[in-house]
Amino acid sequence: MKTKKNSNLQLEKNSTLYFVLGLTAILALIYTAFEWKMYYKTSTELGELYVLDDLREEAPITIHKLPPPPPPKIQTPPVIEVVPDEIDVEETVIQSTEVNTDTQIVDVDDVEVAEVDGPEEIPWILVEDAPIFPGCEGESDKKACFQEMMQKHIRKNFRYPEPAQEMGLQGRVNVVFTIHKDGNISDIKMRGPHKILEDEASRIIAKLPKMTPGKQRGKAVKVPFAIPITFKLQ
Known part of the structure; x- marks a missing residue:
């Protein structure tokens, strides 16, 4: 005779369910253990700072003893000098300048004509009698002769400075000079590309x-x- 087993009392029937429930409970406990946080109560009162609302410093009241004021200056009253009224004052007689029948007419020859002072310096283009270069006294066009003699004088005395040749300096030097009332030359002014050329022109x-x-x-x-005056290298 075989033993009959009750199917409701067999443990093997729900073993898988029990295993899953146990595993889930263990995992929940592990997760709770990892996520558990402990907080310790600490005192946050490190100190207190008192800030005054009004930071303006009140200066102490001090009393300074001032020196006494200087004594007032006593001004001496001016001395009034009385001048005796015995000086004879000559009265100025103002004569009339209007012409009347008694006015004497002055002769024309007796009237002095003042000389009109003209300018002391006249440009070359406007001067009536141009300066005369030595040797141009007998020429009819003295201005043209003056310029021709100036060119001859420049060609005769022209020397190209050696430093200018070594440096390759060339160009035009504009020269302005004044012929004075006594015929002498002065007030020489130059403007050129270099001082060496200006000195030679001077x-x-x-x-x-x-x-x-x-x-x-x-x-x-x-x-x-x-x-x-033109300086040009060959």
């Missing part, structure tokens, strides 16, 4: 001879004259 102009001064209305005047 040396050439300084060798000009004394000239007959220019005249305006028969009176000797200063006459400025301008001429260019």
Whole structure:
């Protein structure tokens, strides 16, 4: 006779379910253990800072003893000098300048004519009698002769400075000088590409001879004259 087993009492029937439930409970406990956090109560009162609402510093009241004021200056009253009224004062007589029947007419020859002072310096283009270069006294066109003689003088005294040749300097130097009332040359002014060339142009102009001064209305005047000097390397 075989033993009969009750199917409701067999443990093997729900073993898988029990295993899953146990595993789930263990995993839940492990997760809770990892995520559990402990907090310790600490005191956060490190100190207190008291800030005054009004930070303005009140200066202490001090009493300074001032020196006494200086004594007032006593001004001496001015001395009034009484001048006796015995000086004879000459009265100025104002004569009338209006013409009447008693006015004497002055002769024309007795009237002195004041000389009109003209300018002391006349440009070369406007001067009536241009300065005369030595050797141009007998020429009809003295201005043209003056310029021709100036060119001859420059060619005769021209020397190309050796430093300028070594440095390759060339160009035009504009020269302006004044022929004074006594015929001498002065006030030489130059403007060129280099000082070496300007010095050479000044040396050439300084060798000009004394000239007959220019005249305006028969009176000797200063006459400025301008001429260019060209330096060109061969």
